[in-house]
Amino acid sequence: MTETFGRGDRIEGSLIGGAIGDALGAATEFESLSSIRRLFGLDGLTDFATAYGAEGRFTDDTQMTLFTAEGLIRAVDDTDRVVSIWQAYLRWLGTQSGRSDGSVSGLAAEAVLRQLRAPGNTCLGALRGGVPGTVAEPVNDSKGCGGVMRVAPVGLVASNRVEAWELGCAAAALTHGHPSGWAPAGAFAVMVWSLCEGGSLPEGIAAGRDALADEPAAGEALAWLDRGITLGTSGCLDAEGIDAFGQGWTGDEALAIAVACVLAEPDPHQCLLLAVNHSGDSDSTGSIVGQMLGAAHGPHAFARQWRERVEAADLLVRVAADLHALVVDEK
Ligand SMILES: [Mg+2]
Numbered sequence: 001m002t003e004t005f006g007r008g009d010r011i012e013g014s015l016i017g018g019a020i021g022d023a024l025g026a027a028t029e030f031e032s033l034s035s036i037r038r039l040f041g042l043d044g045l046t047d048f049a050t051a052y053g054a055e056g057r058f059t060d061d062t063q064m065t066l067f068t069a070e071g072l073i074r075a076v077d078d079t080d081r082v083v084s085i086w087q088a089y090l091r092w093l094g095t096q097s098g099r100s101d102g103s104v105s106g107l108a109a110e111a112v113l114r115q116l117r118a119p120g121n122t123c124l125g126a127l128r129g130g131v132p133g134t135v136a137e138p139v140n141d142s143k144g145c146g147g148v149m150r151v152a153p154v155g156l157v158a159s160n161r162v163e164a165w166e167l168g169c170a171a172a173a174l175t176h177g178h179p180s181g182w183a184p185a186g187a188f189a190v191m192v193w194s195l196c197e198g199g200s201l202p203e204g205i206a207a208g209r210d211a212l213a214d215e216p217a218a219g220e221a222l223a224w225l226d227r228g229i230t231l232g233t234s235g236c237l238d239a240e241g242i243d244a245f246g247q248g249w250t251g252d253e254a255l256a257i258a259v260a261c262v263l264a265e266p267d268p269h270q271c272l273l274l275a276v277n278h279s280g281d282s283d284s285t286g287s288i289v290g291q292m293l294g295a296a297h298g299p300h301a302f303a304r305q306w307r308e309r310v311e312a313a314d315l316l317v318r319v320a321a322d323l324h325a326l327v328v329d330e331k
Pocket residue numbers: 059060061117118283284
């Protein structure tokens with residue numbers, strides 16, 4: 001694959017790829033491997049299948065990723081980005097109520113996003129609580145993967161590793177208080193940042209691992225990531241191997257499974273299918289894998305049939321362009 005594309009392609013690729021992985025996994029999220037095979041055949045899911053009423057529909061993972069992007073886009077300057085992301089998540093919460101007072105603007109006004117797609121209880125509960133959590137003052141003890149699955153935009157616009165780490169952790173800690181909830185988000189943002197800088201997938205993963213290793217509270221997440229790296233480089237990874245490894249409902253496991261898939265399977269199409277055909281949190285592992293592959297290879301790494309059929313592709317491209325403008329404006 002010739003790497004002749006720029007940051008804008010990586011940003012668009014990451015948002016599109018994440019949505020594709022999410023939409024694939026939407027059909028398998030709550031199914032065991034045996035029931036996936038019963039439903040879709042021995043090879044498991046190989047294409048979009050109907051979930052939430054149609055093929056190609058994404059879930060809360062992509063919704064919240066887009067609101068992270070909107071938080072970054074609407075921030076007045078670098079100092080208020082975490083506050084702006086919190087406010088964006090509150091607007092996402094508003095989309096989940098089913099009510100509209102007509103005063104909303106931006107993403108919250110998009111009918112395609114005002115849909116219930118199995119939103120995470122931790123995110124809903126923390127946002128309803130009205131108090132933004134921080135790394136220093138955790139709002140709960142959740143290690144759910146709702147933090148890591150939504151922070152890719154932080155890595156897409158970060159200008160350095162420290163910024164990606166700190167903002168990734170802070171954005172996740174708004175709703176997830178356990179280090180295994182927020183630290184993998186920081187590490188994932190660093191991975192995405194590194195890929196945007198032109199790093200290879202192994203280099204990006206190593207950069208995220210280094211950041212995690214520097215965080216004393218993140219020992220559990222580091223151990224999971226190291227096991228994921230070992231699994232992904234062990235030679236042969238299949239659905240049974242993922243099932244024996246973990247399920248991905250927690251942030252540390254989700255990132256470890258995604259990293260294992262990315263390291264084990266070089267073909268983006270097959271890699272996404274590997275990430276969603278297991279018994280665990282398939283839409284989140286699919287999202288994270290798609291976000292990494294898109295940042296590494298751009299949108300054309302994904303089959304046109306998926307790029308064109310994924311829900312709200314035009315909206316994803318528009319938000320990607322707005323995110324890219326943030327990076328361009330800095331230069
Ligand atoms: Mg989901």
